[in-house]
Amino acid sequence: GPIHLGGTRWAAVGDALGRILSTQGAEVTREYYFNDHGAQIDRFTRSLIAAAKGEPAPEDGYAGDYIVDIAAEVQKRAPGALDLPEAERHETFRSIGVDLMFAHIKRTLHEFGVDFDVYFHENSLFESGAVDKAVETLKGSGNLYNADGAWWLKSTDFGDDKDRVVIKSDGNAAYIAGDIAYFQDKRSRGFDLCIYMLGADHHGYIGRLKAAAAAFGDDPDTVEVMIGQMVNLVRDGQAVKMSKRAGTVITLDDLVEAIGVDAARYALVRSSVDQSIDIDLELWASAGNENPVYYVQYAHARLSSIARNAADLGLSAEGANLALLTHDREGDLIRTIGEYPRVVAKAAELREPHRVARYLEELAGAYHRFYDACRILPQGDEEPGDLHTARLALCAAARQVLANGLGLLGVSAPERM
Structure with missing residues (x-):
């Protein structure tokens, strides 16, 4: 069916995580499993x-x-x-x-x-014989046994909480049979890390997927499973219940129609996937500082406006003497900008794109406070000076980092708002 809110969360988080991992030198392939x-x-x-x-x-x-x-x-x-x-x-x-x-x-x-780079069809694993081959491999290694007419994976031998049926007593494959063959397929294509992004009701898959890897003689750490918690929409303090389009669930299309792509992506990435989130439709559709994505994007738009105005005045940041930036608010902004590489590296290491979103809000806040305290461009008949040039350089750096961070989240960095 249409992509529901849980899947929409994974679309936003997974895409951001792929971008973040790429910044750290990883070769990332994005794959959708049909x-x-x-x-x-x-x-x-x-x-x-x-x-x-x-x-x-x-x-x-x-x-x-x-x-x-x-x-x-x-x-x-x-x-x-x-x-x-x-x-x-x-x-x-x-x-x-x-x-x-x-x-x-x-x-x-x-x-x-x-x-996505690859759209992988579960059915292809059955049509190609990959499932049958995986089952025979596990039988041959002794990691599959027959009981009550069904074939079971010895997953408890590899840390799972119970053994799992792979071939049911009626001869049909259980769901895990495709999962096992799919893992083998990915490894055969050269991937040394397989990150699965699954819904809140899939906690049991962590143990069984790692056990399947171990049963093939592989390192269970080649499998990582991220479990995403529920997403709820709220309007006027009440939960939004259902979508006419999808019958019983709210979809990606519904969310985008309500608040737009940028707000939807940012709202879904902004919290740890371990947490359930309530998306207040009025808040995320608003044009005010209470709306986190507006707050960050407005900082970028404001910086873009300064750059345009500086160009009109014939000013540039070239040759800036950054030693002149001694104001407390300048120091705060410089230190916050300097945190960006560490934040991105940590977000990649911990698989937590929300760290980038929260950082961008801190950066936008540091910039807004700097803007309120420090005059950037000369006013009236004031002659441009070295301090103006230095502050322009600081603004250019803040603007670049805001654009970079928004880009990692798949959110636009508007030049005008």
Whole structure:
């Protein structure tokens, strides 16, 4: 279905983390894992067929306007699809419907400023035989055993809290079978660190994914699992409950429509992923200093205005004597600017992009206080002096760091507001 708020948080955090890791010399590949195999896709397909027939969604199916829209588009592309024999009808709605849904997801992410290097399809692991191969490898190593007609991973041998079913007693693969094959696939492509970004209900995956790595004789530290907590929208002090488009959940599109891309990305990145967050729609849509993204962007716009005004006066920061910057507010701003490399390095090390957002707010605050206390450009008939030049250099540095930090978060640095 459409990307819900939890997934939207990972889009913002993951993209920022990729950018931050790149600053530290990492070669980063951003990969989106499409769950296009198994029961979820079957329910999705049956929901499309029901919508095409004008019937309510199946009890375990998906509801929402997007299902109706996709069902109508399937029928445009495959006229008479409803009249096909049952198996053929199911496959027609499945294949076209999945393609349409994924196209929507990619388009939505792109508009959010998030593009992936690889779109990986879970189903490809089954079609290619990668799942069967992974299962046979684990059987051969003795790390898979048969009990009650099912095949179990000896995950407790590798620190998990219980053994996990890989092949169920009915012969069908459990969800973890695809996860195991996917890990092997990533490692075979040369990645020495695999960072998984999963939802709040996936805590159990930390142990099982690390155990799967160890069962292959790999280092469990090649797997890192980040668990993202819930996101809630609030308006007028009340929780916003649902989206008509998606039926039961609020989506990325809903959030962007309410507060815009920049505010949405900043709001989602600003807090540790370990914390649930409430996004106050009125606050994040406002043009005031209480809105953190406005506060940071306004500092950049103000600095850009100073640069334009200086250029109009024929002033530049070239040859600035920085020893003249002795005011307390100048010192505060210089020290805050100097913290930037350390903050980014720590954000990369701890996988915590929110450190960059919080730092930018500190930098914007230091700049606003400096601006209030120190005259930057000459006024009236005042002749430009060395102190003006030095302060222009300080402003240029602050502007550059604000732009760099906003860029790491995927947020724009406007020159006018």
